Amino acid sequence: MIEIIKISKSFNSQKVLDDLDLNIDPGKITVIIGQSGGGKSVLLKHIIGLIRPDSGQIIIDGIDITNLNDKKLNEVRKKFGMLFQDAALFDSMTVGENVAFPLNEHKRLSRKEINKIVDDKLNLVGLENVTHKMPSELSGGMRKRAGLARAIALDPKIVLFDEPTTGLDPIMRESIDKLIVATQERTKATFVVISHDIESTFTIAHKVAMLYQGKIVAVGTPDEIRSSNNSFVRRFIKDLRD
Amino acid sequence: MIRFLEFAGRPLVFFVEECGRIMLLLLSTISWMFRPPFRIRVIFKQMEFVGVNSVIVVMITGAFTGMVLALQTYHGFRMFGGESLVGSTVALSMTRELGPVFTALMVTGRVGSAMAAELGTMKVTEQIDALNTMSVNPIQYLVMPRIIAAILMLPVLTIISDFVGIVGGYFVGVNLLKINSGIFIAKIIDIVDLEDIFNGLIKAAFFGLILSLIGCYKGISTIGGAEGVGRATTQSVVLSSVLIFISDYFLTAVMF
Structure with a gap:
């Protein structure tokens, strides 16, 4: 369970998050949508402790991570996997080494066991024969798949996605959406996705949260959001579609 | 007046802040040196990159430095025998x-x-954030091995440079300028103390610390995409070179 309680964050006197509250349900896909530059990535980085809030609390499984020291924060982070916008694969390593990286760092496993997990995770995200390739040899969609394989290598309870479909063509976007849904169904982990892609959001989300001017302005299932008569929500969806 | 002081003092404030951040990085690196996990393989990989892969360029520079030095001093010293x-x-x-x-x-x-x-590219492509999310400290994983490798390998490279430079000087002095080989070597043994070599190696280790610390600092504080990476790279070379010359003077004053 992730509870975000009244967090605020400003950069150079510009308020990006403003007393924001949000509860994220375990074992579901929650999509946080909002306009580009609206603070979605900042919110996601707060959840994993990459940015500390000016005020407020972020509770992960009962632990407030906002004031933890590095050592304790690192322990909490082991519950997480994260897929970055451009996958953030390590350039100097092969795809296989990238997926094996968290396993080598945190598990005492033999090389054979690690290789098996790497193959399993790459198969799970639909990648074959790429173990020895460098990230620069992969297409954008393949890099995201490899990034997801690395994010789920340690079987985390929570997986964060930073704009997973940005920069992809419509076919690849649909394919990544299906992959997110299928992976969540198999892992039963909590997925938190941030996006400005309204079509993708309605396809994959169990729950949608709308971020606007530093606050969550609406929360509900995709159907609730889609059929909402609230003029603000309708205008928001229209703005994102445009 | 206050505006003028603000304007004039801005570079000074920036300089002090920058020095403070570099010192904090150094302290943080030292504290991470003594905490597990100890990634020996990563340190060896950096030692190979800093040391082994620099041998050829250091040998060429050292050889020609010794050769030109022999040539120049010969013409000067010949005037008074x-x-x-x-x-x-x-x-x-x-x-x-x-x-x-x-x-x-x-x-x-x-x-x-x-x-x-x-490191600048890793910063702007979120690879450093990715390390953090995987509970791996970037200073321990990226900065510390580079600094250790540079401190250890610079003295080794300097010994090679010293040796090749002296051999280059010997080649020019003895083979081209016809100085007596025995005298050439005897004078070296007479005048050069072990302390001269040792102090030179301490300098080299210190320079290794400077160039790696500045390179890593500029890398991990990069902002602004490809342009930012270019700027960080240039700044690291210029700042390191200047600091090497400045610290060389003070180290020389203290040691010799």
Whole structure:
């Protein structure tokens, strides 16, 4: 369970998050949508402790991570996997080494066991024969798949996605959406996705949260959001579609 | 008036802040050196990059430095019949000054810039954030091995540079300028102390710290995409080179 309680964050006197509250349900896909530059990535980085809030609390499984020291924060982070916008694969390593990286760092496993997990995770995200390739040899969609394989290598309870479909063509976007849904169904982990892609959001989300001017302005299932008569929500969806 | 002072003092404030951030990075690196996990393989990989891969360029620079030094001092010393001192002058200059300084400058150009560019690219492509999310401290994983490797390998490269420089000086002095071989070597043994070599190596280790610390600092504080990476790389080379010359003066004043 992730509870975000009244967090605020400003950069150079510009308020990006403003007393924001949000509860994220375990074992579901929650999509946080909002306009580009609206603070979605900042919110996601707060959840994993990459940015500390000016005020407020972020509770992960009962632990407030906002004031933890590095050592304790690192322990909490082991519950997480994260897929970055451009996958953030390590350039100097092969795809296989990238997926094996968290396993080598945190598990005492033999090389054979690690290789098996790497193959399993790459198969799970639909990648074959790429173990020895460098990230620069992969297409954008393949890099995201490899990034997801690395994010789920340690079987985390929570997986964060930073704009997973940005920069992809419509076919690849649909394919990544299906992959997110299928992976969540198999892992039963909590997925938190941030996006400005309204079509993708309605396809994959169990729950949608709308971020606007530093606050969550609406929360509900995709159907609730889609059929909402609230003029603000309708205008928001229209703005994102445009 | 206050506005003017604000304007004039801005570079000073920036300089002090920058020094503070570099010192904090150094302290943080030292504290991470003693905490597990100890990634020996990553340190060896960096030692290979900093040391082994720089050998050729350091040998070429060292050899030609020794050769040109022999050529120049010969013409000067001949005026008062002091040709016999060419060997010791070359050896003393190489071990005390030119070996450590030129090695450090060449490694700054080859390695310090690469550190800034690599870490800068990792920063702007969120690879450093990715390390954090995987509970791996970037200072321990990226900065600490580079600094250890540079501190250990610079003295090794300097010894190679010293040796090759003296051999280059010998080649020019004895083979081309016809200085007596026995006198050339005897004067080196007479005048150059072990302390000269040792102090030169301490300088080299210090220069290794400077170039790696600045390279890593500029890399991990990069902002602004490809342009930012380019800026960080240039700044790291310029700042490291300047600091190497400044610290060389003070180290020389203290040690010799």
